[in-house]
Amino acid sequence: MQVKGRRKATEYRRATGSGNRCLEGSAAQKSSFVTAASLILVLFLSSAAFFIPDRYLPGLILCDIFLVIHGLSRRGKLGVIVRVFLVQLIITMSLYYLIHGQGQLAQGALAVLRILLAFIPGWWLSVSCRAERIGEVLTWILPVKWAFVIAASIRLLPFMTVELREIYQIQCLRGARITPKFLRDPRNWPELINCVIFPLLIQLLKLSRQVAVAAQLRYFGKNKKPTHWR
Amino acid sequence: MDMVCVDMNLLKLDRVSFRYYSDSPLVLNEVSLSVRKGECHCINGPTGSGKSSLLNLIMGCLSRPFDGELHIADGVVLGLVMQDPNVQFIRQSVGAEVAFALENLAVPYDLMVGKVQAALRRVGLYVSLDMPIEQLSLGQKYRLMIAAQLVYEPDILLLDEPWAQLDDTGVEELMSVLRRLKADNVSIVLVEHNPAAFDDVVDQFWKLQDGKLTSGCFESAPVSFTRPGYVPVGKSVLAFEPFEFCFEEQSPLFLCHEHLELFEGEIVALVGDNGAGKSSLLKSIAGIQSNVRALPLAVLGKKPKLGIFGSELGLLLQRPNRQLFENTVLEEMQFSLKRFGLPLDNADRLLSELGLEHLKPHSPHTLSYGQQHLVALASLASLKPKVLLLDDPLAGLDQAFYCRVWQLLVRLSQQGTAILLSSHRQMSHMPVTRSWLLSDGVLQSEQGFMDSVNVG
Missing domain, CATH: 3.40.50.300 (P-loop containing nucleotide triphosphate hydrolases)
Known part of the structure; x- marks a missing residue:
């Protein structure tokens, strides 16, 4: 049934003359190159956050400040970065305190800083480049399906952030011991995993399946060299 | 499972039976249905009666085989809009979302814009192609999903429970789209809890209950509640x-x-x-x-x-x-x-x-x-x-x-x-x-x- 249904679509594609009349505007091409450059920059900066010696961190901090300013000018929300920073700070510092005691807290703070510096370029990329353009650029080096998965994952991030917040709030209202006050006690951490992380994973699986079906119904994977909307 | 081409009908199900597991009861039990050009069919029934499974079966989205025959006329293209439009979006902007199918069909970019605009016009959605989808109302999002199917010119459009998602304005907008599609000879199959809402456009109602598809509307026990005229006011x-x-x-x-x-x-x-x-x-x-x-x-x-x-x-x-x-x-x-x-x-x-x-x-x-x-x-x-x-x-x-x-x-x-x-x-x-x-x-x-x- 699917094969017959797709026949008309294939004829339709032939009729439109794919390949020969692919006249993409220079502005669109430029946008793709800018996205490619952005991807390389993000990869470089995020990797650097983990690998460069401490003495070079101020330079990286400066780069990330520029990215934050640029991201904010593109309507990015600072609240995301602040929340990630605070969550990282609480979890990492608590772990350092529990495992190494008070003496290693400065190392813990440095680890938090490096994680934040690795996160900011990714945030900036999601704000400044469209997911579909990132997907297009990724097809230059990856199979189409992999590029789609990465682009779709980036698109789903804001949705999953909202889901995470709402599930957390629902469970807090149901009396779960997962408010910041309760989470000071590590014995309550499994409750966070049970009643927030597991339901979130279930939602993620359901959503992934629905997106996959929606993509397949619109001929995703039928052509090895798809064209791109600009 | 057999698939044969027929001339008279665009789509024909002939005694189709389906179950999810070998030991589970039949979700669809010898279901027969024919859809001709420009017809609108509405399938209704209680929750869990198999309405969405029937649509998925028609679209070939079920992972298990079925018994009976599914006939799709040669060259007929199908489009499906699932229940919640929010989980079907693949892209972030209106134009990119509608163009997704065209990309996969390798339609050149210079032909895409016209086709995307035409599809959006067919659903009465006059917004910028760069508009972020999140800024649309739910009714507009639903019509956007229809446009994302219409852009590859399907002969049959399948809709899964649109009424529950939409407010009255959204339903009215959808009704005008369905009327236009019928006038353009697009066939429509919709599954719905509330078939009465689509009375104006539906040619044939079907009820799906206990796996059987029969003509007519599902009737459940009437709801009778007393509206309190006076409520003793507490604190x-x-x-x-x-x-x-x-x-x-x-x-x-x-x-x-x-x-x-x-x-x-x-x-x-x-x-x-x-x-x-x-x-x-x-x-x-x-x-x-x-x-x-x-x-x-x-x-x-x-x-x-x-x-x-x-x-x-x-x-x-x-x-x-x-x-x-x-x-x-x-x-x-x-x-x-x-x-x-x-x-x-x-x-x-x-x-x-x-x-x-x-x-x-x-x-x-x-x-x-x-x-x-x-x-x-x-x-x-x-x-x-x-x-x-x-x-x-x-x-x-x-x-x-x-x-x-x-x-x-x-x-x-x-x-x-x-x-x-x-x-x-x-x-x-x-x-x-x-x-x-x-x-x-x-x-x-x-x-x-x-x-x-x-x-x-």
């Missing part, structure tokens, strides 16, 4: 002074010029179109909406904040199955009772009263949509909260579950719980005490209630 549990509701750094979403109160034992419907701000208002009342300007609001005499009300306030958000996580229904029901130190047998008693006792040992994740909905609501009801906030608690429920939810709400209100529930439709035949109407950017209480109170 006020929620009070608003006049306010402007606005998100930070944005202009007001809506205004309220009057003093609003919710009393013990009341059921108040908060009615407004999709996107009017109902969900955000409910979250603000529960103290979990962080990015809105402070409201002059007192709930149980306190300024709302997450976690301060304990078991006295319950909130059921949309898609309540998200909150289920325990291994059994009984454990799920007992979770909050344990945390708030309340008697655990409240859960057993409520499950018995709701006729869900047999589900106790089952995993909540194996239940039907309606059952999950009811369990999530019951887990809040077992706490006997003083204030219960429900965000569109009836969405997607068939009449049987609809009645059971109402019975539970009426019982809670009789025990003194004040209930505020949101809906995108008026509830004139339901046992609500009164309504708060949110329209044209103004929130106001339906007139009459306070008068009757004063007279009483």
